Amino acid sequence: MFDAIQAAPADAILGLMEAFKNDANSDKVNLTVGVYKDETGGTPVLESVKVAEAKLLEGESSKGYLPIGGLGEFCDLTQDLYFGSGHEVVSSGRAATFQTPGGTGALRVAADFIHQNFPKASIWCSTPTWPNHPKVFKAAAVNVENYPYFDADSHGVNIDGMLDAIKAAPVGDVICLHACCHNPTGADPSAEQWKQIADAVYDRGLLPFLDFAYLGFGDGIDSDRSALTEFARPGAELLVASSYSKNFGLYRERVGALTVVTAGAASAKTVASQVKATIRTNYSNPPSHGASIVREILVDDALRQQWDGELAEMRERINGMRKLFTQTMAERLPGRDFSFIERQRGMFSYSGLTAEQVDTLREKFSIYIVRDGRINVAGINPGNVGPLCDAISSILGPG
Ligand SMILES: Cc1ncc(COP(=O)(O)O)c(C=O)c1O
Known part of the structure; x- marks a missing residue:
């Protein structure tokens, strides 16, 4: 055969x-x-990661499975890091976060979830985009469409072309957006343009899907979050794929997260049950090591500060x-x-x-x-x- x-x-x-x-x-x-x-x-391996790993090695007491959605504390810390602690999306309980094997794992779980729950929806990708986006989405049997994004003359964002495509996309489709540090072009919308994009996406009834692979690599954690906080409007729904490959240098440890933001806490629970069903038939539950490193760093003030410094150095x-x-x-x-x-x-x-x-x-x-x-x-x-x-x-x- x-x-x-x-x-x-x-x-x-x-x-x-x-x-x-x-x-x-x-x-x-x-x-x-x-x-x-x-x-x-x-x-190189970040120094903060080395310290966290040494602590883990010393304190680890079990190699038992993690829950399907991963380490709860890691998921909570991910929400704080990406939305900013105290953000309404976090405090209201209307977001559900799942630890995934890298940002790619989050993209795939989300695509499976979209296919199962919105079988007619297409995912719209920027032209150009990270080449794995359409491959991952198609592998999950989701149709892929493209919207104009890059303007070769100005080397910036073709905002008019993008907005026109959003306004004409079928209601109920999903639009994949690079939250910052667009790969491959490096061209990001301005804060004003993000507002226009979010207005158009929500007016049209599309589901925004933010791919966040480079938090901290643009201008700093606060300002790199601005697209996400623009979309995290009261009662608004969105999907976020986060990766810890670049900002923690944890590429091969496969650490990422999928966050589903629903309109209210009750639907967050229902949606979580569907996402977990997707994960269960995919890889069952995520690996522990990388996410434990991230947790160790984000809960410890000194390590967090050290990591902030190392991230700033890279940026x-x-x-x-x-x-x-x-x-x-x-x-x-x-x-x-x-x-x-x-x-x-x-x-x-x-x-x-x-x-x-x-x-x-x-x-x-x-x-x-x-x-x-x-x-x-x-x-x-x-x-x-x-x-x-x-x-x-x-x-x-x-x-
Ligand atoms: C835009 C984009 N999304 C997602 C990813 C996936 O990252 P990971 O290595 O965490 O799967 C990458 C990695 O290069 C990327 O550039």
């Missing part, structure tokens, strides 16, 4: 990672993958590299404007480079970029920014 199976299409980013690994050039630069890199190009390094790249490109090619890189937020930016230019950068300079031109800004450091900008300048010309 297995001999008849055709190979699945290769993952473009993982293929580039493999090619990078095999590239003998010692000056090679990797701007492809979706993980944070420090100045030395490494992805400031990325934003610093955005500035340095923009300045260096301005020196190399004063006729071209790269200031949008400095305006954008999060780990990624759409560089505007074409697939052919990306291929040339790889073949001639061992600079690895995804073919749609997306760069991982965290892959830039003071040591490689010069050669990187020289190479880009040489293929772009003065403009």
Whole structure:
């Protein structure tokens, strides 16, 4: 039976990672993958995580299963972190949170939940979006539609196109929005635009589904929450997929959460029973280690402070590299404007480079970029920014 199976299409980013690994050039630069890199190009374990892990190792007394929805304290802390403690959504009990294996696990559980409970609903994704969004949603048998998002001329959000699509979407559909640090473009709506988007989504009767994979990577926890707090209006319903992969550096530990915000506490209980039924037939219950680390850090004032500092360090390094790249490109090619890189937020930016230019950068300079031109800004450091900008300048010309 297995001999008849055709190979699945290769993952473009993982293929580039493999090619990078095999590239003998010692000056090679990797701007492809979706993980944070420090100045030395490494992805270290946070110190706060190390301390929390040591405490866990010492205090752990059982390897028994977690409940289907995961660690209750972790879920409560997740609500506080994402909505802000004391937020009405949290205090009213109308939100139900479930620990999931990463943000991807939250997206999949939500998609299964949508398919089971709203079988006719489509999920609308931004153009472009994280390539796994449509794949995960389709794998759960949910139809996927697309709304305009990125404006290549301004390197910002095509707000008019987005609002028009929202106003024309079928009532009862779901719209997936990147809560901050849009992947792959780096272009986020302003606070005023988020208000317009939330007005349009609720006026049209759509269910907002916020994918929150980069809390703290934009401008700080408070301001990165602004889209979510805009949607968390009195009595409003929404879904939130959160990931702790980036902001706690816990990628391989698979820590995330799904939060369903209902109109009132009674329906939160009913919805929770359906989400748990979905989880039970999917992976039964989540893994403990990563979520225990997050809990350990968020309940302990000193560890929480240490983590805040480490998160700020990652964010400031990325934003610093955005500035340095923009300045260096301005020196190399004063006729071209790269200031949008400095305006954008999060780990990624759409560089505007074409697939052919990306291929040339790889073949001639061992600079690895995804073919749609997306760069991982965290892959830039003071040591490689010069050669990187020289190479880009040489293929772009003065403009
Ligand atoms: C937009 C977006 N959503 C979700 C995820 C999933 O993250 P996780 O690794 O926690 O599954 C990512 C990871 O790259 C992402 O970029």
